Amino acid sequence: MIFAANSTASDVTQTSDSKVDSATLQQIANDPLWQLLLQLKNGKPITNDTSIYISKSFVSPFAEAQATIDLFQRNTQNICNYPARLRLLKRYIPEFDLITPAEHCAEYRKFVESVPADSIKLIYASENVTSASSMMGHIMLRLDGTNDNGIPVKHGITFFTELDSLNVPHIMYETLMTGKEGVFKVAPYQEFEQFYLYEEQRNIWRYTLDFNEQQRHFVQDYIWELGQQSPAYFFHIFNCATVTQLLVNIARPAHLNQVASWLTPLDVVKFAQANSLVASTQFVPSNKWEITTLEESIGSRRASAISSHLARAQLDSLSLSFVETKYALALNQYFRSAQTISEQKYQKNSAEIAAFDAKYKHLSLDVSELPVPSSRQQEGYVAAGFTHQDSRSFMAFRAFPVARRLADDNRSMIGETELILADVEFRVGLEQSNLGDIYVDKAMLYQMVSRVPVTQNISNWSSSFNIGINRVLTGERQRKLIVQSEFGLGFTREVMQGLGVYSDIIVGAGANKHEAFVYAKPVIGLYAYTKLNSKLAVNLSRTYNQYGSDEPIDAVSFSLHQYGFENIALDFEVNIQKVADEYESSASFMLGYRF
Structure with missing residues (x-):
């Protein structure tokens, strides 16, 4: 729907010029x-x-x-x-x-x-960290009702910006500093859901909002007002979450002052739930999530059999259980969207799946144990701790305003994901020789990792990217600050639920006033969630030509991350690096607070 900048009037009148006291x-x-x-x-x-x-x-x-x-x-x-x-x-x-x-x-x-508003839903689409515009998830409203022609309709209301460049530093500069042209859109909701569920393979949560009639009319009117404007999009202070938060706050206007300046989509969900605005919740899984989750239940052999029958459009020769029917439905939709099967085979499979589904109409999948978005810890992070490095002791500090870490509990996600913005790490010396000295270890503008597991029927690439300032070890066993940018590709495999292995090939470039170089770094590792509500991670890498070193630099890290504390993060880590026959080691403990 294109909003008119100046709405035409059916007539023009003048009201009283009386002054308001x-x-x-x-x-x-x-x-x-x-x-x-x-x-x-x-x-x-x-x-x-x-x-x-x-x-x-x-x-x-x-x-x-x-x-x-x-x-x-x-x-x-x-x-x-x-x-x-x-x-x-x-x-x-x-x-x-x-x-x-x-x-x-x-x-x-x-x-x-x-665009009637007989009911209003808050729509949260889970994050897609491989997309710069979607790395924090997306939030929007859905207005449902019967239009003036008596037809039930659903409309999505969203605010976003077009990312028309692959130049991430330039995008970050525009969206953080100067502002980028914003797009306020009202359109049939189905096109939004089709895009998130099938093209981007994101899970969707629908929250029905408990708004009265007057509040719903205010939302309609304010949507119209916003449509007359051309606000600039800022990633941190005026984004999809900001606009949606303004609309949600119509039911709680006095609480706007309590809302953080840097909002994320999850913040809006948490606000609505904390202020008793959610009447009901509905979870809509993506095909990839459903396939990955259900495959663990039915086993790889049965999953392979269902896949081959779908490919031949011969499901009628199988007898499917309820869970297998749901798996077949998701896999059939995924195959069609990926153009693995023809439309004719898709339709034939759909008809056969519908026949199975009719037998199980009294059953539904239980997702009550699935961690919901609002249960996640807050996304801001500050931490302090102790680190022992190069035979010296330091106080260590780390902070970033909004992020999701590999160290976090990712069990509600597909695989292990990380997104960190404006990440700063530094140490303060505690020894007599360096008491009070400050050492900056990291000032990263942007870091992302997406380790999506390969499954029986889905071949996912894992990927990573970062850009910023980092302190690295040289071939002379010195630690130097460099400006770096890295890009990586690889594969991740879940051996069993809660246990995964991965391998990546990372290439990067680094420079400071003394040296400029390119390097390569193969990586292998594993992660395992324990029964003690914690995660153990092991990472091994070998870096070639780091800081122009003739010798490869080997590194291994062991980390333990303890969960179960509200907005508290506990991290233990040991790192060992080897250059030729020389070793460098460090150990750290960090106590973090999520806000």
Whole structure:
């Protein structure tokens, strides 16, 4: 749906020029909902984009109230871009009661008639760390209802930016510093779900929101207002989560000041649940997730048999259990989306699966033990600890504003994933010779790892990428800071539930004022979740030409990550590096807090 910048009016009238007294204006300015409509937190705009204000610059909630009232009084047509503001002003100014946007604004009327809001759902699509625009997941609203033609419809409401470049540093600069052109979209919901479920293979959670009729009308009106604007997209302060949070906060406007400045999609989900706004929840798994999960239950031999029968469109010769039927359904859909089978075979398989499914209509998959998004720890991280390195002791510190680590509990994900932004690590000397000295070990702009397991029927590439400043060991056993960028590809295999092995080939480039070099690093490793609610990880690597070294640098790391503490992270790690016949070792303990 393309929003008109200036909605046409069916007629033009002028309201009374009567002045609104200062006391009423102050009441409006202090109303939390008014401040939300102005995108204010603690009385200040949440971004530097002032295009939403009448005067194109922000003065105060009081001044904007006065300017809005003056605009409406000059010409009734001016309400067409601000129906949410008008709806709120009617609570305070009786003369506006007779003004109805649906009567004066043809485009607005068309919108509310074609995009009804009989119910509202919060939609969370799980993260896809291989995509820079999707690495934190995605959040949006879905409006359901019956349109003016009596047809049940569902519309998705979302805000995003187009990433039209492979230049990650440039993208990060635009989305963090200058802002990138934002796209506010209202469209039939099915196209969103098809894209997330089948093209990007993300799981979806639908949260039905407990909004009353007045709140739903405010959401409709505010969606229209947002559609008249052209806000800039900022990854950290104005993204899909920010816009969705503003819409959700219509039911809890006074709580906007408590919302963090850097929002992620999961933050919006947690806010809705913490403020008793969720009436019900529905989980919709992607084909890959369902195939990977169910294959563990039915076994590789049976999975292979079902796969071969699907490929020949001969399922009628098999007898499928309930779980096998669900597996066949997901695999058939995946094969078709991957164009592994023809449309004719897909339809024949679908008909045969439907016959099996009819026998099990009284059954459903139990996902009650699946960790839900809102159960995850917070995504900000600060940590302090102790490290012993190069025969010396240090206090160690680490912090990043938003991330998901390989060290975290990834059991609700497909494989092991990591995304870390603005990661800073440094040490402070504790020995007499270096007491108080500060050593920066890392200042990474962006780090991602996606280790998606290969299954019986799905061949996934694992991948990794990072860019930033890192301290590395040289062939002379010295530790030097370099600017580095790495890219890796590999395979991951789950040997059994909770136990996986992986291998990667990483290539990278590094430089400082003394040296510039390219290097290669093969990696193998394993991870295992234990019965003590912890994860053990082992990683072995050999780096060729690191810092121009003639000798390969071998490294092995052992780490243990303990779970079970709310917003607390406990990490133990031992690293050993070898150059020629010389060894360097370090051991660390970090106590982290998630916020």
